[in-house]
Amino acid sequence: MTTALLILLTAFVPVFVQTVGTSDPWRLWIGEYSDEPIQVWNRGMRNTVEKSGGRNLRITGATRVVLITPQHTQFRLVLHASGSSTLDGIRIRMRTTERDYTDNTQGGMVLSIDRSGMRIEEGISVLATADSIHWHLGQPLRIAIEHDGQQTRIAVGCTVFGPFSTLLPATQQTLIEPIGGSDALLLLDDVAAEGINN
């Protein structure tokens, strides 16, 4: 019996080492039991991103979160964003990848919503602005994004912007950055994605 247990423990060691050592604690999944799971890649300190529900994320401090739809590059993504009083807004980068962004090769299309208004930019071009849409404490914003071929539509609340034609390739990634200090808290609720079939 003891020998069998020791053999089992010995055989378990390489499995344990490989499983623990090759796991990536900076990646987690939301909606993992649905047809369209979304991978969340935390690019900051490990404790800055926490899964607070099946499709909810709690993001603390100045970090960046990458939402990855592994099955689609052309998709609709919807989320509800809210936050603490120390949060000044949210910035969403589309049609780029984390690696391209950090390598400064492609910044993508950027949606910024802060206390002064909303802007959609691509490179140095401003595609749309709206002063009537602000970041308000206690007022969750519903943000929906659709990447369909060369066109991107963005809806903030009930207002739809676009379609914006772009030459940027569609990617699987959407980068989300809270705007604010290290104590800013961003809550993303009901994050969901679905693919678009052309």
Next chain:
Amino acid sequence: MNRYLRTVTALAACALLLGSCSTAGLRRTLTRTESDTYTHIRRDTTQTIEFTNAPGERGVIYPSDRTVKTERTIQQYDSTAERHFPNFIRFGVFESAGLLATGPSDRAVGGGIFGIFTDPNESFGNNITPKSALFTGSMYRFGTVELPLYWFDDAPTWSVGTSVAEIFQWEASNDRAIVGALPLYFRKRLYVREEIPYFCITGAVGFGFLPSQYLNLSASFDAGSLGGINVRTYGGVLIGRSIEQRSVVQPYLGFGVSLLDFLNHPRELRHQWKDHEHSSWDVGLLRLTPFLLLSGGDTAARGQSIGMQLQVMPATVGFPVGDHRICVGVDLWNFVFAFRQQQQANPGIGFGYGVLPLRVGYWMPIADGALAIEPYAMYSYFPHSMWQVAARLHLNAVEWLPVGVTLGYISSAGFTISRGTIGEVVGRNILAFNVAYLGITIGIAEELFRPSQLRYYRTEQ
């Protein structure tokens, strides 16, 4: 010990078979791959306008027959960018150490300072006779893998790992020997120097389950890796049961060396393989040189004599002087089989071998490193004196399988042997020899590096 060694070997073989049935399996463990998928869509509209006017003068208001054909096309294609990153903190093939005061001084294993300078009569065998020596014990570790461990709220430089096998031989008997197959180790490194070569203090907790059950608490001061070469100072205590099921509580202190043992700082795990910093001109598992004797062989031989040189785990590191083309190298073992005497009742063998022989040379890369010429001198000081002067043309023909041509001269002082594995395999009538040779070199699992891959040249750029 035989039975246990067989058990360990069998377990190790099983682990290797299961863990890396293919090189892809090992690569998956040692390499992390990130991929980004892009979809490019291009819409295009082509209008073709065709006028088919009727012949003759029709006036300006006469309607012309015009056909407009509009074609809309959508071109969509996906492209995937893959990036490969190292995923291991440490990957080592061989590590050994000489241990101090682990038993009575007249019952020493006699492996010397690094545990591998063993008597030729006992080398590669398991029949060890007690002898008087300062380094009484030895430690050997094979096939070590350490992967990053993220715990304690991301406390850095932790690792979890195992080895195919590790052996602690405290003295020249197996009563207290500790043998572990696939032990589990948790290690924490404190970097004293964060540049290559790294200097760090490593604390380790290890658990062995089979065939010995033990707990190993140890600390070491590590220098390396540079071309896979490391030197270490060890201290620790091992508590457990030996392979003869005797209780053992053994503190130890020792010095060690390891080859083909690569250490990555955690920050290097975020650098792609293509940007990885290398320090050596070449590193390999085996280098085989069958050669034709040009002079100095068996005088009674009628035809040409063929010999063989085998270098185990050769490494050639760029020396940090000038343009880094002066290189120093070391092998774990260097075997030279020069000739066997013919037409004799007890034929003499032109044979020599060296443990950790030292090599100095000059590396001349040609065609951006696809070719290289390396004139070098190598000196083996243990277990007997043997030196070699040669020039080698390296050709990076196939990945992990370079070939080359070597022209050289080897002089061996010879040594006497009365028993043991070497005597059984090679013969006991070992002769001194001086030979000139021309050989073809084949590197097995060997990689030649180009100047652009060496960190020295990147820094200068």
